[in-house]
Amino acid sequence: MASILFLGSGGARFVVARQLRASGGMWMRFGETQLHVDPGPGALVRALSHVPPCNPRELDGILLSHKHLDHSGDVNAMIEAMTAGGHRRRGAVLAPRDALEGEPVVLPYAQAFPERVVSLEPSSGPYRVGTVEVRTSVAHVHAASTYGFHFACNGLRVAYLPCGRYFDGLAADYAKHAPHVLVINVLRYRDTMDVDHLTWDHAQRIVADVRPKVVIFQHFGTKMLERDPALLAQETEDRLGLRAIAADDGLAVDLDLEVAASAG
Numbered sequence: 001m002a003s004i005l006f007l008g009s010g011g012a013r014f015v016v017a018r019q020l021r022a023s024g025g026m027w028m029r030f031g032e033t034q035l036h037v038d039p040g041p042g043a044l045v046r047a048l049s050h051v052p053p054c055n056p057r058e059l060d061g062i063l064l065s066h067k068h069l070d071h072s073g074d075v076n077a078m079i080e081a082m083t084a085g086g087h088r089r090r091g092a093v094l095a096p097r098d099a100l101e102g103e104p105v106v107l108p109y110a111q112a113f114p115e116r117v118v119s120l121e122p123s124s125g126p127y128r129v130g131t132v133e134v135r136t137s138v139a140h141v142h143a144a145s146t147y148g149f150h151f152a153c154n155g156l157r158v159a160y161l162p163c164g165r166y167f168d169g170l171a172a173d174y175a176k177h178a179p180h181v182l183v184i185n186v187l188r189y190r191d192t193m194d195v196d197h198l199t200w201d202h203a204q205r206i207v208a209d210v211r212p213k214v215v216i217f218q219h220f221g222t223k224m225l226e227r228d229p230a231l232l233a234q235e236t237e238d239r240l241g242l243r244a245i246a247a248d249d250g251l252a253v254d255l256d257l258e259v260a261a262s263a264g
């Protein structure tokens with residue numbers, strides 16, 4: 001059984017600062033293995049207050065796609081929770097090097113708590129966390145070192161495409177892994193501002209190229225929220241003939257069920 005619980009579905013400074021959407025990241029379950037990806041501000045509170053609660057002491061790993069606050073704000077709190085305040089050395093933390101060194105967001109004292117701290121490189125792995133194999137994507141074009149994740153467990157392949165600027169070859173790198181499920185961060189709808197984030201149009205191009213069975217959009221900025229992501233996802237579903245879901249705060253997606261349904 002595999003699932004993703006969205007402890008947040010918001011992204012970008014304004015949405016996160018005002019908590020228009022929560023920013024707790026993704027709690028992923030692959031059988032017995034539990035991973036927390038991108039624990040932004042509020043992650044610990046969201047995890048514990050969810051019904052039924054997510055138990056950080058059962059986490060096998062905490063993963064950061066990159067060091068920006070909306071992805072890492074609660075990483076130290078989650079590490080303390082995973083390791084019982086450092087008293088039980090357990091679990092893995094995987095993050096790009098610049099999240100661990102220099103001006104680290106994973107504080108040095110907290111890096112001593114997990115069993116393993118892995119400094120990620122682009123296009124590398126597999127890194128084994130519990131029963132899951134994790135590989136990193138090519139480096140994204142973003143202000144901090146940013147890598148997507150390719151998860152594989154029991155024949156199910158799930159890709160997470162985090163923040164970054166569109167470039168030729170981005171979709172191809174994800175297509176190569178032929179994910180059944182693609183989670184993709186879409187901050188912006190359509191605008192002329194030159195920023196290191198995907199617009200909705202870019203995301204559509206990527207989904208069309210990668211062709212997963214199920215795509216889940218998340219990490220919405222204000223312009224995306226104004227457009228009603230659920231409606232947009234429905235359009236994608238109709239146009240591309242695949243299952244498309246817009247994440248919401250607290251949304252739990254049963255990946256086996258969705259993949260099986262989309263194959264029918």
Ligand SMILES: [Zn+2]
Nearest residue numbers: 011012070163
């Ligand atoms: Zn972000």
Ligand SMILES: [Zn+2]
Nearest residue numbers: 066068142163
């Ligand atoms: Zn970022």
